[in-house]
Amino acid sequence: MTDVARLAGVSHQTVSRVINGSPHVRPQTRERVLKAMLELGYRPNSVARALVTGRSNTLGVVSFDTTLYGPASTLFGIERAAHEAGYFIIVASLRALDRSSVADAVERLRRHGVDGILVIAPQVEAADALLHAPGDAPLVAVEAGPDRGVPVVAVDQIGGAASATRHLLDLGHGTVWHIAGPPDFLEARQRLEGWRTTLETAGAEAPRPLTGDWSPRAGYDLGRRLSRNHDVTAVFVANDQMALGVLRAMHESGRRIPDDLSIVGFDDIPEARYFLPPLTTVRQDFDELGSRSVHLLLRIMSDGDRLLSSPHVEPELIVRASTSVMHRAR
Amino acid sequence: MTDVARLAGVSHQTVSRVINGSPHVRPQTRERVLKAMLELGYRPNSVARALVTGRSNTLGVVSFDTTLYGPASTLFGIERAAHEAGYFIIVASLRALDRSSVADAVERLRRHGVDGILVIAPQVEAADALLHAPGDAPLVAVEAGPDRGVPVVAVDQIGGAASATRHLLDLGHGTVWHIAGPPDFLEARQRLEGWRTTLETAGAEAPRPLTGDWSPRAGYDLGRRLSRNHDVTAVFVANDQMALGVLRAMHESGRRIPDDLSIVGFDDIPEARYFLPPLTTVRQDFDELGSRSVHLLLRIMSDGDRLLSSPHVEPELIVRASTSVMHRAR
DNA sequence: GCGCTAGATGTGACCGCTAACGTGCCGCCG
DNA sequence: CGGCGGCACGTTAGCGGTCACATCTAGCGC
Numbered sequence: 005m006t007d008v009a010r011l012a013g014v015s016h017q018t019v020s021r022v023i024n025g026s027p028h029v030r031p032q033t034r035e036r037v038l039k040a041m042l043e044l045g046y047r048p049n050s051v052a053r054a055l056v057t058g059r060s061n062t063l064g065v066v067s068f069d070t071t072l073y074g075p076a077s078t079l080f081g082i083e084r085a086a087h088e089a090g091y092f093i094i095v096a097s098l099r100a101l102d103r104s105s106v107a108d109a110v111e112r113l114r115r116h117g118v119d120g121i122l123v124i125a126p127q128v129e130a131a132d133a134l135l136h137a138p139g140d141a142p143l144v145a146v147e148a149g150p151d152r153g154v155p156v157v158a159v160d161q162i163g164g165a166a167s168a169t170r171h172l173l174d175l176g177h178g179t180v181w182h183i184a185g186p187p188d189f190l191e192a193r194q195r196l197e198g199w200r201t202t203l204e205t206a207g208a209e210a211p212r213p214l215t216g217d218w219s220p221r222a223g224y225d226l227g228r229r230l231s232r233n234h235d236v237t238a239v240f241v242a243n244d245q246m247a248l249g250v251l252r253a254m255h256e257s258g259r260r261i262p263d264d265l266s267i268v269g270f271d272d273i274p275e276a277r278y279f280l281p282p283l284t285t286v287r288q289d290f291d292e293l294g295s296r297s298v299h300l301l302l303r304i305m306s307d308g309d310r311l312l313s314s315p316h317v318e319p320e321l322i323v324r325a326s327t328s329v330m331h332r333a334r
Numbered sequence: 335m336t337d338v339a340r341l342a343g344v345s346h347q348t349v350s351r352v353i354n355g356s357p358h359v360r361p362q363t364r365e366r367v368l369k370a371m372l373e374l375g376y377r378p379n380s381v382a383r384a385l386v387t388g389r390s391n392t393l394g395v396v397s398f399d400t401t402l403y404g405p406a407s408t409l410f411g412i413e414r415a416a417h418e419a420g421y422f423i424i425v426a427s428l429r430a431l432d433r434s435s436v437a438d439a440v441e442r443l444r445r446h447g448v449d450g451i452l453v454i455a456p457q458v459e460a461a462d463a464l465l466h467a468p469g470d471a472p473l474v475a476v477e478a479g480p481d482r483g484v485p486v487v488a489v490d491q492i493g494g495a496a497s498a499t500r501h502l503l504d505l506g507h508g509t510v511w512h513i514a515g516p517p518d519f520l521e522a523r524q525r526l527e528g529w530r531t532t533l534e535t536a537g538a539e540a541p542r543p544l545t546g547d548w549s550p551r552a553g554y555d556l557g558r559r560l561s562r563n564h565d566v567t568a569v570f571v572a573n574d575q576m577a578l579g580v581l582r583a584m585h586e587s588g589r590r591i592p593d594d595l596s597i598v599g600f601d602d603i604p605e606a607r608y609f610l611p612p613l614t615t616v617r618q619d620f621d622e623l624g625s626r627s628v629h630l631l632l633r634i635m636s637d638g639d640r641l642l643s644s645p646h647v648e649p650e651l652i653v654r655a656s657t658s659v660m661h662r663a664r
Numbered sequence: 665g666c667g668c669t670a671g672a673t674g675t676g677a678c679c680g681c682t683a684a685c686g687t688g689c690c691g692c693c694g
Numbered sequence: 695c696g697g698c699g700g701c702a703c704g705t706t707a708g709c710g711g712t713c714a715c716a717t718c719t720a721g722c723g724c
Contacts, residue, residue, distance in 0.1 A: 092426065
């Protein structure tokens with residue numbers, strides 16, 4: 005910067021003004037400075053700037069180390085929104101899920117000088133850990149979080165599960181079975197809850213839910229179990245990958261979908277539409293989720309208000325060919 | 335830091351020494367400093383440290399804005415490896431693909447003070463852009479890159495495509511059809527090349543390849559076209575998502591897999607194993623890819639050697655139920 | 665012609681840390 | 695017993711910017 009100033013015959017401060025677009029620089033001076041910068045191949049050093057301003061234009065994202073479709077897509081959505089707002093994203097992923105590793109990741113990001121932090125914390129424990137995180141950085145929980153104390157941006161899982169369940173009931177099925185996700189995932193719990201209360205409201209009996217780990221493999225194993233029970237005519241599966249496993253299990257058992265059995269998934273992964281048969285599922289708009297979280301965080305950063313929150317992102321039921329009216333002759 | 339020094343009754347430099355684990359501090363002094371740090375809730379400011387040392391412990395990743403399985407998984411692999419090496423990852427994703435936007439992303443990362451840069455650049459154009467990128471930061475191309483001038487870590491696409499094709503030939507198919515990825519993807523080109531040369535070597539005639547855009551939808555559309563041609567008994571599809579579309583198209587046309595038609599995909603996405611039928615495919619080890627790129631980058635950073643390279647990561651053919659010996663009575 | 669004001673530019677200080685060197689002390693050796 | 699080297703610690707000077715303020719110039723009204 006000093007070199008540029010010297011070459012342009014001005015002070016370093018004027019160079020700084022040019023960089024920051026200050027209006028108090030004569031066009032002619034600005035030109036000279038710009039030319040000098042170009043000539044010397046000068047690049048402003050944002051580390052130095054961050055040191056003095058205290059702002060780094062960087063947002064930290066704590067993410068559970070996973071390639072699950074949801075968190076991965078959310079991360080991309082966040083990146084996109086942050087980019088548009090002129091922010092960089094710096095990622096700290098978690099190996100373990102205990103309280104201290106979440107706190108540790110938050111701490112590392114803070115030290116690194118991020119202006120705000122987004123935590124993709126689908127697990128209950130991770131969400132709780134946020135309450136004990138080092139306190140003085142703006143922070144938003146994405147996808148799930150503790151009930152209060154931390155602003156949360158999330159998809160309405162209960163509503164999504166309810167619409168899936170209701171869809172199946174509306175098709176004439178007496179009741180709906182459920183393959184849930186792992187109970188340490190808040191989303192899994194909420195989908196379970198949405199399913200259960202919908203059944204109860206409709207006066208239908210809720211069968212005992214089965215529990216998987218989100219993987220197609222789990223869906224397959226549990227699907228085989230369900231396939232032996234010919235009372236089962238409708239299944240709401242907590243995510244598309246497990247639903248794929250169920251599809252496969254049913255196919256192997258000779259149970260036709262949707263003729264013998266209707267299935268609904270959750271997520272609407274890109275493949276879902278091409279499953280055999282195409283899967284009815286609940287779409288989550290992860291892009292919107294990421295975008296809202298970033299904007300909420302930015303608002304908190306500028307307002308200083310720690311307790312803002314954002315309305316739920318509404319999921320959408322996508323009806324395809326894996327569900328149909330119940331017409332087994334029984 | 336000054337406060338800590340004062341409270342501990344030492345100079346700020348001694349505090350610095352404690353932080354950096356210098357051996358030239360008496361245990362007793364160290365204790366006092368540590369206690370003072372704790373008491374004041376002191377956190378070292380890594381921005382200030384980065385400013386003076388010129389190293390930020392941060393690696394930049396330029397990534398094409400996509401949720402394609404490959405790039406996304408690679409990103410996670412990179413994050414994991416970087417984390418283990420004590421580095422943070424900062425992501426700059428690309429919207430457009432022209433030369434200048436790649437250069438721009440690299441530039442932005444440099445300004446931000448990253449110590450080195452990884453570019454996930456599967457597209458030919460992006461790869462070429464690297465040659466014109468601002469030159470003085472250690473940089474590694476991941477997944478694909480220009481032939482030379484930039485160190486590259488990649489999977490052996492040609493070898494993978496060859497083993498897929500050979501597998502089909504070995505099963506007795508006279509020739510193998512190919513659904514390729516978009517030609518601006520280097521991987522797509524290489525898989526095409528591996529397929530073609532394998533056929534040529536075997537003396538089989540190469541049918542005209544079809545071209546899709548990686549999506550299940552494209553696979554479906556092209557699959558329908560192929561389904562009308564009853565000469566087709568074996569298809570090598572350039573990725574699993576398109577293969578899924580093909581599977582579906584064949585199913586609709588009543589062509590049984592693998593009895594009438596064998597299909598091989600590429601990637602081994604988690605779902606592939608649960609397709610109907612389970613998909614024979616070529617697995618890429620993205621974790622290994624990410625890890626190797628990070629280590630290569632770190633080596634370049636410490637050695638100063640710009641032209642190191644890394645051997646190909648070898649893909650692995652996973653044989654499942656979508657391929658079988660040709661046994662059409664024709 | 666003079667004083668005043670606003671705009672353009674320059675001058676330190678400082679952000680929080682580390683590198684390089686300086687200083688006092690002790691123990692060891694010849 | 696003097697000198698020398700190593701250890702523990704302190705002092706000073708930046709890293710590359712921005713902020714707050716001082717200074718200088720030109721334009722304006724009277």
